[in-house]
Amino acid sequence: VQVVESGGGLVQPGGSLRLSCTASGFTMDAYAIGWFRQAPGKEREGVSCLSNSDGRTNYVDSVKGRFTVSRDNAKNTVTLQMNSLKPEDTAVYYCATVLGNNWCGLHAHDYDYWGQGTQVTVSS
Numbered sequence: 093v094q095v096v097e098s099g100g101g102l103v104q105p106g107g108s109l110r111l112s113c114t115a116s117g118f119t120m121d122a123y124a125i126g127w128f129r130q131a132p133g134k135e136r137e138g139v140s141c142l143s144n145s146d147g148r149t150n151y152v153d154s155v156k157g158r159f160t161v162s163r164d165n166a167k168n169t170v171t172l173q174m175n176s177l178k179p180e181d182t183a184v185y186y187c188a189t190v191l192g193n194n195w196c197g198l199h200a201h202d203y204d205y206w207g208q209g210t211q212v213t214v215s216s
Contacts, residue, residue, distance in 0.1 A: 093118050093205045097187050100210030103177055109212060111172040113187030120163065120189070121145075124196040125170045126203050127161060129183035129212075136200055139185070142170060144192020152198060155181075177214045184209040 099111040113125060126141040140151045140161040149161055160173045170187065188203035196202070 093189070095187050095189055095205060095207045097185060097207045097210040099171075100185060100212045102213045102215065104216050105177060105179060105214055107177050107214070108173070108175045109177065111174065111185055111187075111210060111212070113170045113172075113189075113207065115168045115189070120168045120170060121165045122192055123189045124192040124202075125161070125163070126188045126190075126196060126198065127172050128186045128188060128200060129181075130186070130209075131183040134183075136186070137183075138198025138200070140172060141196035141198055143194055143196040145194050148194075148196065150196060150198060174212070177212075179214045181212060182214050183212060185212050 094116045096114050124144045127139045128136050130136040142149050142161045158176045163170050186209045188206045190203045
């Protein structure tokens with residue numbers, strides 16, 4: 093089971109980025125997906141998650157209304173669309189996965205497999 097993030101980069105405040113989490117070795121639709129981020133000197137924070145079956149989502153309050161998580165089963169990919177980005181969104185973003193149970197969580201211990209991370213920098 094392996095997941096790989098892509099799509100990070102440098103963007104100005106108010107801009108958008110789309111992160112992708114692509115799976116290999118398993119079919120993503122059976123797995124819950126979580127997005128996390130870690131800024132320098134801070135703890136890893138759960139940002140969003142997507143359950144395996146009913147498409148239930150959850151977001152940390154600081155990104156509600158700005159970030160959207162979605163699944164593309166044909167591409168075996170989950171994306172995190174990030175709009176209205178703020179400097180405080182700057183962090184390394186990770187996707188993580190666990191065999192699903194019609195539920196998803198925003199705690200790191202909820203997940204078994206992690207990607208290597210992709211850097212998102214929001215700065216003018």
